[in-house]
Amino acid sequence: MSRYDPASIEPKWQQAWEQAGTFVATRDQDKPKYYVLEMFPYPSGRIHIGHVRNYTMGDVIARYKLATGHNVLHPMGFDAFGMPAENAAMASGGHPKDWTYSNIDTMVEQMKPLGFGLDWTRMFATCDPEYYGQQQALFIDMLSEGLVYRKNAVVNWDPVDMTVLANEQVIDGCGWRSGAAVERKELTQWFFKISDMSGELLDALDGLDEWPAKVKTMQANWIGRSRGLQFAFSTVDAPEDFDRIDVYTTRPDTLMGASFVGLSPDHPLTRALEQDNPELAAAVAEMRKGGTTEEALEKAEKLGFDTGIRVRHPFDTAWELPVYIANFILMDYGTGAIFGCPAHDQRDLDFARKYDLEVRTVFVPAMGEEGTFITPEDGGPAYVPAKQETVRYLRGFAGQEAQTGEAAVDAAVDFCEENGVGQGVTKYRLRDWGLSRQRYWGCPIPVVHCDQCGVVPEKKENLPIELPDDVSFDIPGNPLDRHPTWRDCDCPSCGAPAKRETDTMDTFVDSSWYFARFTAPRAVTPTDKADAEYWMNVDQYIGGIEHAILHLLYSRFFARAMIKTGHLPASAAEPFNALFTQGMVTHAIYLSEELDKPIEETKPGRTPPMLRKIYHYPEDVIEFNYDGRPVAIRRVDVKGAANLEELREVYELDQADARAIEVIPSAKMSKSKNNVVDPMSIIATYGADTARWFVLSDSPPERDVEWTASGAEAASKHLTRVYRIASEIAAGDVPETREDPALLKETHKAIQDITLGVEAFGFNAAIAKLYGFTNALSKSRAGSETKRFAAKTLAQLMSPMTPHLSEEIWQLLGGEGLIANAPWPVADAAMLVEDTVTLPIQVNGKRRGEIDVPTDMPKEEVEKLVLAHEAVVRALDGGQPKKLIVVPGRIVNVVV
């Protein structure tokens, strides 16, 4: 009998699928279509075990849907524009294009041996001119629909390198290369008008039944609809044209607690004051230092500057409030100006205390806490209860004295509207999407700047506007900007000499419509109508939770924009019917701190040896327990230690030499920590099916999974066992003994469990059931026909996860055709019925015994049996039960 040999089995079946065109998708109106998509990878150079997990999950769904009679579309491509390619070019010469395409080649080569049921004929990379040319066409259509516009926005500016920095290139407020303090600088940039759709994008979340609730919550908070009051303070001693300052507040009920007005450093009034007040200008310049991220702004020390201007309180013109410029106020949200109510906002309170401003408590807890409550005026923290909580107003002006924040806000808005102070408005936190990037390796924005005509879209027949190849990355900045000829062109409108836009698009644009392009990847328009109508929507989308907000929100916006521009059917407004977010694959980090040179080499006057951190590769160490915690030693240091005791001795010696390796468990895989597990070595050692089986087993798919060598080995052992069991059955080595009705039942139970498991993304639980079923099959003394049926069913149930092994077993057992095409087994409902059930008996919620009863026994009879049970009799001690709860088929609880 032959051994399980993945190295020979796997290429054989991959070839068979390719020859049969098993996974090539073509439109077929007779079958229900199913579009399964995993978030496409960035071509970093090598596939990562996290990719293997992500694509295996998608593949399980794809193969399962194929077996259940669907016409499946399961494509793959690459999200290929972006900074790493430029960084590589800067670091080691070369060209981003060469680097990217060579990485793509490598990754495709690494993915193919994994046997994913992908339609490779549809593959593309977003850096293919064929793709980004269509993206440019889309952009032009969006421009003419009014979905794109230009405005000023701030960027991270490195004043030394004279270049724009990405947020990740700003480290502790300084440029990553120059180390210079980063400033916020305004540039004219392109924007998508996503904010026009804020309400629609928010409301439509309700219809996404098959999306995780957490993703919908995150998106809803991100869009951030708020109902508030917009009103104006009239100013005293302000420059011309600034006789009023518009503010927006979500808490108009706290107006009587106002103690100052805050302006954003980017507010028009701030800019006006800057002109002739050097002291103020210097303070504002200080506030503009640091990065642009919300996190940086929030964490920055709260700075203010008193403008000297005063405003009149809308309810009492004699009451004047100071106007401060404050660095924590965002120009993009509301009106860029707020009123501060220190008593009910911790940030305002910190600010008020710093600048010695008034604190006026507006409301206090409604009841109970009189004795313990310290008002903010008396040094307590800001009082910020939930809006649903009822509070008592000391300085209310509308509504009841005791009311919820919500009711008070509504009453305040009504009051203000009636008295002409302001009006209730709905605002969104969501800002327009800035898509301009001052970088080379991205999709060129297809517009031309003409002295006569202004900003003009490129003609579609001139697309794609291709990136020039002759560029260099030896100096910072955008190579397109300094290219001698690429910018020169004729105005598409008047024909006069003009200049191209040198900004390229945010890579989120590339990934916001690739799912639509996959339906017709070679079409000469962005999409093909018939294909888009047939294949959209994506039935199941799978990807990382890190994309919960931006990528998914942008894609939802793009789908709507593509409907408006005629590139998608109206039914595709929500492009992803179901979403699944999977966890990361983590791995322990092996860390030691070693002297950078031997002590004996130390000479007087020389630098003494320093401890430095060394990260070891997983394959270079042996891990074991020492003193109750996991530690490791280098394989080269084992010195013939044959058992645990000797390994521990070596570890102790290493500790003395400061060479002992600490194990830091479950860390995100990272190249710099050397804890990246290369899937290719796993495949080389165990085969693709083992890798696939392992990444699905043990951990729930939405949670992170720790890669362990022992886990991979266990997976491999199990597949070997399945192969051996199946071969024995195929070879007729099974003794013809008695019938075993239990095995037939187990088989149908397994069909039921695994089918439900796959449908619900419970892959780890499904695999646990497959272990159980395998054990049942192995132990069963059933006759060969029943065993053969069970083994064939096992192969089918495993086939989405371990497709190569399953094909091999299917063939051994005389299955017809490819298992990939065999119809998914259906459980016989009659086989799933159990005759008896074991009911645990609880007394006061604690388990005290159990009884076996027929499944259909009436409640009354169960009660009689329970009351007769010795544990219950003893607990009752002759008395009557207070309560008797019988949950049919589940449990019995006696309350005494």
Added chain:
RNA sequence: GCCCGCGUGGUGGAAUGGUAGACACAGGAGACUUAAAAUCUCUAGGCCUUAGUGCCGUGCCGGUUCGAAUCCGGCCGCGGGCACCA
């Protein structure tokens, strides 16, 4: 700082509000073998001068319930996101 998650044996984890620890890994004991590997069988949350029909136990504290890993409130820890990483 703000938003969203997660936390169960030595380890990964299972459990429609209903027997906590399924299924595995590592460990222990045994069988087979000249031996090893492979394979198979059994064992396995913690506690105890009472070994039981016992007590404790799902990050911590409290609540709802006949019954809570699961629901609610507060706290601690870890992770994801925060609009130019993808």
